[in-house]
Amino acid sequence: MKPQAERRAPIALITGASSGIGEAYARILASRGYRLVLVARRADRLDALAGELQTAHGIEAAPLPADLSKPGDTERVAACIGELPPLTLLINNAGFGNPGLFHEIDPRSHTDMVAVHCTATVRLARATLPKMVSRRGGAVINVSSIAGILGEAGGPMYGATKAFLVRFSKNLASELRGTGVGVQALCPGLTRTEFHDGPGYEDFDRQGYPNWLWMEASDVVIESLAEVERGKVVVVPGLRYRVLLALVNNPLGRLIADRYTDRRAGRE
Numbered sequence: 001m002k003p004q005a006e007r008r009a010p011i012a013l014i015t016g017a018s019s020g021i022g023e024a025y026a027r028i029l030a031s032r033g034y035r036l037v038l039v040a041r042r043a044d045r046l047d048a049l050a051g052e053l054q055t056a057h058g059i060e061a062a063p064l065p066a067d068l069s070k071p072g073d074t075e076r077v078a079a080c081i082g083e084l085p086p087l088t089l090l091i092n093n094a095g096f097g098n099p100g101l102f103h104e105i106d107p108r109s110h111t112d113m114v115a116v117h118c119t120a121t122v123r124l125a126r127a128t129l130p131k132m133v134s135r136r137g138g139a140v141i142n143v144s145s146i147a148g149i150l151g152e153a154g155g156p157m158y159g160a161t162k163a164f165l166v167r168f169s170k171n172l173a174s175e176l177r178g179t180g181v182g183v184q185a186l187c188p189g190l191t192r193t194e195f196h197d198g199p200g201y202e203d204f205d206r207q208g209y210p211n212w213l214w215m216e217a218s219d220v221v222i223e224s225l226a227e228v229e230r231g232k233v234v235v236v237p238g239l240r241y242r243v244l245l246a247l248v249n250n251p252l253g254r255l256i257a258d259r260y261t262d263r264r265a266g267r268e
């Protein structure tokens with residue numbers, strides 16, 4: 001993508017664009033005429049997706065391979081944002097789970113999770129916002145999780161890093177009120193992606209969760225983008241999850257959440 005090119009098409013940078021929700025953002029935004037910068041570790045996937053979207057929609061799409069657990073790679077992405085025209089959307093979506101007990105999991109996975117979910121999000125938002133604010137437009141979408149609201153889901157680190165994203169997004173949105181720049185914390189529930197194929201999920205049983213709980217990545221993204229237009233900050237896609245949340249965020253719900261934590265920790 002040409003640096004500082006004066007073009008009118010909107011531009012989005014998406015992290016975690018090589019699969020799942022990030023890939024769905026890329027496909028939907030390409031169909032809406034966005035120019036794209038696609039970030040993830042798997043360069044072959046990014047190349048193939050960028051080529052396909054360029055051919056299908058006549059847009060520009062640039063792969064930017066980077067491992068956001070590595071500070072040097074995150075700085076490289078931030079520098080790239082500095083050279084681009086102002087982004088219309090920054091989508092901080094890269095993420096992973098690390099199932100298991102905190103004290104048994106590879107400690108590197110915990111610190112990588114902080115780096116990918118929190119540090120990279122903060123750094124890329126900081127790189128993006130000056131131009132958005134001076135142009136009085138654009139939005140930052142931080143992909144959190146329902147676990148960011150129900151902190152127990154997904155374990156100590158996953159829930160905590162996703163809760164950070166919710167709090168960070170709310171505080172940033174308050175600070176940016178009146179600037180024309182939006183911030184969203186997207187909090188999906190179970191979504192059909194490669195998320196549950198990662199390390200540690202070998203025994204994860206998708207059938208163990210009722211079919212109606214699973215959402216398609218494209219539906220999650222369509223709700224997210226619609227809510228950017230409306231300026232909603234914390235977005236929980238799917239009526240089923242908004243109802244579940246209302247049921248669980250009360251004393252009985254907390255009891256159920258505590259039982260879930262007990263089960264995870266092998267106490268029952």
Ligand SMILES: NC(=O)c1ccc[n+]([C@@H]2O[C@H](COP(=O)([O-])OP(=O)(O)OC[C@H]3O[C@@H](n4cnc5c(N)ncnc54)[C@H](OP(=O)(O)O)[C@@H]3O)[C@@H](O)[C@H]2O)c1
Pocket residue numbers: 015016017018019020021022039040041042043045066067068069093094095096097116143144145146187188189190191192193194195196
């Ligand atoms: N699926 C769900 O049920 C669910 C529910 C709530 C929230 N979420 C959140 O949604 C987001 C997207 O996940 P998904 O469900 O679409 O899962 P996914 O299909 O596994 O996608 C995860 C993406 O993150 C990228 N990524 C992971 N580690 C990275 C790193 N160190 N550096 C750069 N990119 C990295 C992956 O790309 P590479 O492997 O190529 O690097 C991939 O593109 C995550 O933040 C996840 O926490 C998912």
